[in-house]
Amino acid sequence: MILLDSICAVALFSIGLYGVLVRRNLVKVVMSLSLMEASTYLLLVAFASRRDATAPIVATTAAGGIASARFADPFLQNICLTAIIIGVAITAVFLSIAVRAAQHLGTADTGALRQLHG
Amino acid sequence: MGHPALLAAAVVAPITGGVLATLLGRRSGRAALIVAVASLAVAFAALVTEAPAVLGRGVLVTEHFGGFAPVDGHQLAITWTADGFGLVVALTVAAIGAVLVGYALSELSDLGPHELGWLAALSLFLCAGVIGAALTADLLNMFVWFEVSALASYGLTAFWLERPVALEAAFKIAVLTAIAGFLVFVGMGLLYQQHGAVNFGELHRAMAGAATRVDVAAVALLLAGFATKAGLVAFHTWLPDAHSAAPGPVSAMFSGLLILLGVVGVVRTVFVVADPHALPMLGVLTALGIVSGVVGALAALGQDDLKRLLGFDTIAEVGLITIGLATGRAAGIAAAAMLLVNHALFKSLLFLDASAIVHATGEERLSKLRGIGRSQPVLAAIFVLGAAALVGVPPLNGYASFGVLHADLREHAPVLLGAAVLIEVLITAALTRATCLVLFVGERRATRQHGPKVGMVAAMAVLGLLCVVAGVAASAVARYVGQPSAAGLLHAGDAAAAMLGGSTRLELVAVHADLLDPFELMLTAGILAIGIGLGVRLVRARQPAPVRAVRALHTGSVHDDVAAMIVGVILVAVALAPGH
Numbered sequence A: 001m002i003l004l005d006s007i008c009a010v011a012l013f014s015i016g017l018y019g020v021l022v023r024r025n026l027v028k029v030v031m032s033l034s035l036m037e038a039s040t041y042l043l044l045v046a047f048a049s050r051r052d053a054t055a056p057i058v059a060t061t062a063a064g065g066i067a068s069a070r071f072a073d074p075f076l077q078n079i080c081l082t083a084i085i086i087g088v089a090i091t092a093v094f095l096s097i098a099v100r101a102a103q104h105l106g107t108a109d110t111g112a113l114r115q116l117h118g
Numbered sequence B: 001m002g003h004p005a006l007l008a009a010a011v012v013a014p015i016t017g018g019v020l021a022t023l024l025g026r027r028s029g030r031a032a033l034i035v036a037v038a039s040l041a042v043a044f045a046a047l048v049t050e051a052p053a054v055l056g057r058g059v060l061v062t063e064h065f066g067g068f069a070p071v072d073g074h075q076l077a078i079t080w081t082a083d084g085f086g087l088v089v090a091l092t093v094a095a096i097g098a099v100l101v102g103y104a105l106s107e108l109s110d111l112g113p114h115e116l117g118w119l120a121a122l123s124l125f126l127c128a129g130v131i132g133a134a135l136t137a138d139l140l141n142m143f144v145w146f147e148v149s150a151l152a153s154y155g156l157t158a159f160w161l162e163r164p165v166a167l168e169a170a171f172k173i174a175v176l177t178a179i180a181g182f183l184v185f186v187g188m189g190l191l192y193q194q195h196g197a198v199n200f201g202e203l204h205r206a207m208a209g210a211a212t213r214v215d216v217a218a219v220a221l222l223l224a225g226f227a228t229k230a231g232l233v234a235f236h237t238w239l240p241d242a243h244s245a246a247p248g249p250v251s252a253m254f255s256g257l258l259i260l261l262g263v264v265g266v267v268r269t270v271f272v273v274a275d276p277h278a279l280p281m282l283g284v285l286t287a288l289g290i291v292s293g294v295v296g297a298l299a300a301l302g303q304d305d306l307k308r309l310l311g312f313d314t315i316a317e318v319g320l321i322t323i324g325l326a327t328g329r330a331a332g333i334a335a336a337a338m339l340l341v342n343h344a345l346f347k348s349l350l351f352l353d354a355s356a357i358v359h360a361t362g363e364e365r366l367s368k369l370r371g372i373g374r375s376q377p378v379l380a381a382i383f384v385l386g387a388a389a390l391v392g393v394p395p396l397n398g399y400a401s402f403g404v405l406h407a408d409l410r411e412h413a414p415v416l417l418g419a420a421v422l423i424e425v426l427i428t429a430a431l432t433r434a435t436c437l438v439l440f441v442g443e444r445r446a447t448r449q450h451g452p453k454v455g456m457v458a459a460m461a462v463l464g465l466l467c468v469v470a471g472v473a474a475s476a477v478a479r480y481v482g483q484p485s486a487a488g489l490l491h492a493g494d495a496a497a498a499m500l501g502g503s504t505r506l507e508l509v510a511v512h513a514d515l516l517d518p519f520e521l522m523l524t525a526g527i528l529a530i531g532i533g534l535g536v537r538l539v540r541a542r543q544p545a546p547v548r549a550v551r552a553l554h555t556g557s558v559h560d561d562v563a564a565m566i567v568g569v570i571l572v573a574v575a576l577a578p579g580h
Helices: A002-022 A026-048 A074-105 B006-024 B029-048 B051-057 B084-107 B113-135 B139-157 B164-195 B200-207 B213-230 B238-245 B248-273 B281-301 B306-326 B330-361 B377-391 B397-412 B414-440 B454-472 B474-490 B492-500 B518-540 B545-553 B558-576
Strands: B059-064 B079-082
Touching: A002 A026, A002 B164, A002 B558, A026 A074, A026 B164, A074 B139, A074 B164, B006 B029, B006 B059, B006 B079, B006 B084, B006 B113, B029 B084, B029 B113, B051 B059, B051 B084, B051 B474, B059 B492, B079 B084, B079 B113, B079 B200, B079 B492, B084 B113, B084 B248, B084 B330, B084 B454, B084 B474, B113 B139, B113 B248, B139 B164, B139 B213, B139 B238, B139 B248, B164 B200, B164 B213, B164 B238, B164 B558, B200 B248, B200 B492, B213 B248, B213 B281, B213 B558, B238 B248, B238 B306, B248 B281, B248 B306, B248 B330, B248 B474, B248 B492, B281 B306, B281 B414, B281 B545, B281 B558, B306 B330, B306 B397, B306 B414, B330 B377, B330 B397, B330 B454, B330 B474, B377 B397, B377 B414, B377 B454, B377 B518, B397 B414, B397 B454, B397 B474, B397 B518, B414 B518, B454 B474, B474 B492
Parallel strands: none
Antiparallel strands: B059 B079
């Protein structure tokens, strides 16, 4: 599963990167970046998983012991949550820049954003 | 010695101030900026209490937040360690940040309270991000500070929301920094997956000796991610755009302070996380430094926009800093640390002066600014002072840091000395050309102009004075900035132990700044003579082919910028990989 998830993550990252490299619409560039971002979460969550692992919640048995010693690594899931929060903020900034730029330039084409060069 | 927990005050103060500033911005922009200056002053005061121990005696001060000490050598709780390098960066950010916000208070005081409130808040978040990154000993924590300062930098770049170029620059910095963030994030994930650690000290122990393929990939990703923030070439394209589009004090903050986050990240990756002798890290770093120096300086030579020129020069300076770090020797690292502080001083001064020139004339293009110095003698004098400090005119501060770097390279790597001298000649030429164009060549202009305000001149006077003092007192700078910075990076094993254990004292290696060394004086005279000659010639001459070629590479397309960055990542990974 880790391998399959990792391959999926790399594939998603590559699709996102392809979008950033070739899509000329600002919103599609932002969407591609979001896809790249999601692929990084998938990769880290894949790293966190173990064979036959449960969710990282400590459940106690009737005798007071821990129900299952095999659970996914909570640390990696935790940092994914941190990164998701940051990612939402960044996407909001991205979209507001894109909307503003489209309003000012009358187009959402990245070709219009080439005044700063050389 | 201050209590280790005081380190936290260095970020708590600016973040609290930032939240306050957004609230105050509803009523009074001036109050928001004053709060910003005050909270950076508090951060500086908190950091200064650690300075005698860290910078004076080479102690590493460690704080495990929440009282979660490591268990059996494992540490997942956030740990901060103030080593010489980190503390120098943090102090620089707090001090210069306060001056820059003070300048903004004066120049931009005509703006509405809402704008000023957010300017103050975002500046504080940016400074907090860099200070946090400089002091943390935890990769995850560093990623968070990376993103804190990144978010602030997007907002600050887009500060002039009504200008399309500001939006363009903001979009580019956001795309490139976001991808850099992914690289750091994945690099951290790979390292954790391999070693189960994010604490630098723990990673250092786990990575000692032979590195696996995954380790190499992770280190390459971290290096590329932080190099983006530092503005090293192939990852640098956001930098000149953001610098030319943002307000002047913000450009100064980007050039002097924001790039330090990247430099700190590179330093931690190369010296603490990875074993610089197990992987060809120092070679890769040297190559990045030389390419950045040459490309940045050549591009600066052909610019017409004053702030963009200074932005490209920043890339060249980071290149020189990187060459110094990549020596892996006490004197080279000390020179890099000195240059880092000195660059923050004189580049901030130059950006503020450029901003004051724009403020006075409404023009940013050198071709339109011709001869402005005759009607603005104060601004002209400040520009000449800043440029002289930058190119290394003795006894200003640039000279001392170049001198320490030259002395080390002359002894150990004469080829690299040649590369550094070439970069310095090109930088000198670029600044000479700008100085000639702005100040002296052309007719006296009769357009409507107004002089700088008192607060603006005061902020520039502080920075200018510091440039002179840091130059004259170079041996003290070498002792209290250079030596402790080098100690923490050279004794990475001891530093790693301190990050897991507690405060440790390191042995300082003596580094001397000899201002009167005859060889150094002759070398400087040669660099200045050739550079100034070239610069004066290029005032009227057609741009040489290398300059045009480098400028043609900067197409301005965000797609090309990302492509350059990806090529950079692949090259770094391939260069690190031999034997794997």
